[in-house]
Amino acid sequence: MILNSVSVDCVIFGFDKSGLRVLLNQIDKEALQQSLPEQISSDQIKKLYEQHPVLTSDRFWSLFGGHVPEDKDLDEYAKSLLFQATGLHNVFLQQIRTFGSLKRVPYTRVITVGYYSLINPDHYNLKQSSIAKSLQWFNLNELPPLCFDHDKIIEQALIKLRREVMYHPVGFHLLPEKFTLTEIQSLYEVILNKKMDTRNFRKKITNMELLIDSGKKQQNVAHRAARLYSFDTKVYEKLKEEGLNFRIE
Amino acid sequence: MILNSVSVDCVIFGFDKSGLRVLLNQIDKEALQQSLPEQISSDQIKKLYEQHPVLTSDRFWSLFGGHVPEDKDLDEYAKSLLFQATGLHNVFLQQIRTFGSLKRVPYTRVITVGYYSLINPDHYNLKQSSIAKSLQWFNLNELPPLCFDHDKIIEQALIKLRREVMYHPVGFHLLPEKFTLTEIQSLYEVILNKKMDTRNFRKKITNMELLIDSGKKQQNVAHRAARLYSFDTKVYEKLKEEGLNFRIE
DNA sequence: GCAAAAGTGTTCGTTTTACACCCATGT
DNA sequence: ACATGGGTGTAAAACGAACACTTTTGC
Numbered sequence: 001m002i003l004n005s006v007s008v009d010c011v012i013f014g015f016d017k018s019g020l021r022v023l024l025n026q027i028d029k030e031a032l033q034q035s036l037p038e039q040i041s042s043d044q045i046k047k048l049y050e051q052h053p054v055l056t057s058d059r060f061w062s063l064f065g066g067h068v069p070e071d072k073d074l075d076e077y078a079k080s081l082l083f084q085a086t087g088l089h090n091v092f093l094q095q096i097r098t099f100g101s102l103k104r105v106p107y108t109r110v111i112t113v114g115y116y117s118l119i120n121p122d123h124y125n126l127k128q129s130s131i132a133k134s135l136q137w138f139n140l141n142e143l144p145p146l147c148f149d150h151d152k153i154i155e156q157a158l159i160k161l162r163r164e165v166m167y168h169p170v171g172f173h174l175l176p177e178k179f180t181l182t183e184i185q186s187l188y189e190v191i192l193n194k195k196m197d198t199r200n201f202r203k204k205i206t207n208m209e210l211l212i213d214s215g216k217k218q219q220n221v222a223h224r225a226a227r228l229y230s231f232d233t234k235v236y237e238k239l240k241e242e243g244l245n246f247r248i249e
Numbered sequence: 250m251i252l253n254s255v256s257v258d259c260v261i262f263g264f265d266k267s268g269l270r271v272l273l274n275q276i277d278k279e280a281l282q283q284s285l286p287e288q289i290s291s292d293q294i295k296k297l298y299e300q301h302p303v304l305t306s307d308r309f310w311s312l313f314g315g316h317v318p319e320d321k322d323l324d325e326y327a328k329s330l331l332f333q334a335t336g337l338h339n340v341f342l343q344q345i346r347t348f349g350s351l352k353r354v355p356y357t358r359v360i361t362v363g364y365y366s367l368i369n370p371d372h373y374n375l376k377q378s379s380i381a382k383s384l385q386w387f388n389l390n391e392l393p394p395l396c397f398d399h400d401k402i403i404e405q406a407l408i409k410l411r412r413e414v415m416y417h418p419v420g421f422h423l424l425p426e427k428f429t430l431t432e433i434q435s436l437y438e439v440i441l442n443k444k445m446d447t448r449n450f451r452k453k454i455t456n457m458e459l460l461i462d463s464g465k466k467q468q469n470v471a472h473r474a475a476r477l478y479s480f481d482t483k484v485y486e487k488l489k490e491e492g493l494n495f496r497i498e
Numbered sequence: 499g500c501a502a503a504a505g506t507g508t509t510c511g512t513t514t515t516a517c518a519c520c521c522a523t524g525t
Numbered sequence: 526a527c528a529t530g531g532g533t534g535t536a537a538a539a540c541g542a543a544c545a546c547t548t549t550t551g552c
Contacts, residue, residue, distance in 0.1 A: 003254040005319075006349075006360055070254075070358050074349020098347045098362045100255075100323020109319050111255055113347045113360075167416070182504075199506070200542070207540095223502040224549035245494070248541080431531075448533070449515065456513095472529040473522035497514085 001070040005109055008078050009065035009150065011096065011116040011157035012085060014124065015174035019139055020190045022154060023085065023119075024061040026134040027147065048106050052147070061144045063153060064135070065112065078115045085135060092118040092173040094164075096157050104149045116157040118173035158191075165191050166246045169210065169239045172231060178214050180226035181205065188246065196248055204248065210235045250319040254358055257327050258314035258399065260345065260365040260406035261334060263373065264423035268388055269439045271403060272334065272368075273310040275383040276396065297355050301396070311396045312403070313384070314361065327364045334384060341367040341422040343413075345406050353398045365406040367422035407440075414440050415495045418459065418488045421480060427463050429475035430454065437495065445497055453497065459484045 012023035049055055064085040068077050075093075082091055096114035104110070138144060140158070143151065165171040171187055185201045188194075205211065212232050217225040261272035313334040317326050324342075331340055345363035353359070387393060389407070392400065414420040420436055434450045437443075454460065461481050466474040 005252045073351045095346050097344050102322045222551050224504045471524045473531045475531055
């Protein structure tokens with residue numbers, strides 16, 4: 001049994017040279033048909049299509065989500081969705097908020113609990129995922145047409161991520177195990193949508209004592225190779241608890 | 250029609266000399282009986298009472314809440330609950346998060362969306378409320394036995410309030426229209442659970458240019474009367490947007 | 499040798515901290 | 526006159542902002 005009135009939707013963020021990205025799920029007409037109530041009239045369908053033109057296109061996109069089973073813990077269910085989508089366990093995953101406006105889904109009342117997740121690009125190979133074919137990364141600035149209020153959910157996820165990243169070290173979940181200072185900086189720049197001063201940024205982040213110089217350097221780059229760093233997990237946990245201040249410039 | 254599986258629970262905060270307080274709702278045995286499923290066996294009831302001893306006492310307490318009607322917007326419903334409990338409109342009200350663990354409510358699956366609200370003590374006279382008799386303020390350090398996971402919801406509300414208060418000027422919703430600097434300081438001290446230095450606190454808050462000296466003073470106090478301030482709503486809105494930094498000492 | 503990104507220090511102004519005494523009022 | 530809380534300034538340290546050039550590497 002599932003709880004028809006409650007769903008979970010996941011905003012899955014990734015980060016690489018091209019910027020901040022979101023993993024979306026393609027919906028085709030058949031999947032849509034199935035999600036509609038059975039007794040729907042053709043008149044109602046017509047009206048539905050008028051109000052939500054995105055549903056008439058052959059393909060449109062949605063967050064990866066599903067209805068909560070009656071016998072599953074909410075957070076656990078969100079984790080299991082994330083596993084279905086990415087094949088990954090133990091990924092950073094947090095609630096955004098719950099979206100419950102009346103007409104957010106046409107023809108049925110569904111309250112959805114939004115979650116956001118931060119994916120390490122070492123794990124971008126999502127082939128293990130059970131529905132990998134219909135999933136695709138989109139640049140945050142070039143989102144395709146999305147169904148329902150999923151654009152708003154993504155927007156709220158970004159707002160939440162921005163706040164989080166300023167005061168807690170969570171952004172680092174978007175980085176590979178070893179990373180350069182420039183990568184962290186451009187991560188912050190992309191998330192906060194702000195250019196930062198390299199010298200000041202480096203001073204700040206090295207003063208935190210969060211980073212460990214791995215002793216290694218980038219390979220095969222057409223310029224001076226940058227040092228690779230990793231985290232001191234103890235300091236990381238401490239900063240997660242106590243908070244930090246990354247409101248720069 | 251209501252959505253049986255989704256409820257809203259409100260953590261209603263108040264503040265005065267005695268500190269930070271929460272408005273709770275007293276549940277008696279009859280109200281409890283009614284909320285149980287009808288086909289419950291006496292064996293099951295026995296087990297229920299064993300697992301949740303608080304339910305056996307004649308009186309215990311809960312957050313003010315209810316199940317979401319199918320035809321009501323979630324946020325609107327939370328507002329209407331708050332109105333029922335306090336007789337007040339336009340009160341600060343925000344989602345905490347959604348609590349969805351499997352056994353949080355025995356014998357039925359209920360996912361609850363937590364909200365927290367900040368009440369101005371000018372409005373402590375809650376007689377207009379439709380259920381005022383069963384409501385009572387409790388000091389946060391002296392909470393009575395609470396049903397279900399309502400203690401956890403309050404804890405999360407406090408955590409959320411703490412974070413919010415450090416970076417946004419929301420705490421001021423807990424103050425009367427005119428207030429003294431000492432009142433603001435003790436508000437912050439209570440919420441953040443930290444003593445602060447008076448001179449530094451005053452310097453900081455007056456530098457924000459958020460306060461307007463009303464020109465008036467306290468009356469009938471057995472010591473030097475303090476100045477009464479109110480807010481510059483424009484600056485208030487600006488700080489709400491841009492954030493501020495109240496991580497002191 | 500040139501293109502591309504890595505890496506680095508100093509100065510100046512602002513903010514934060516630590517700290518102790520006099521003032522106004524009611525009883 | 527005393528008890529109670531209101532109100533104030535300064536110096537030292539830490540932090541944030543602004544700013545330009547040299548180094549390393551691959552091609």
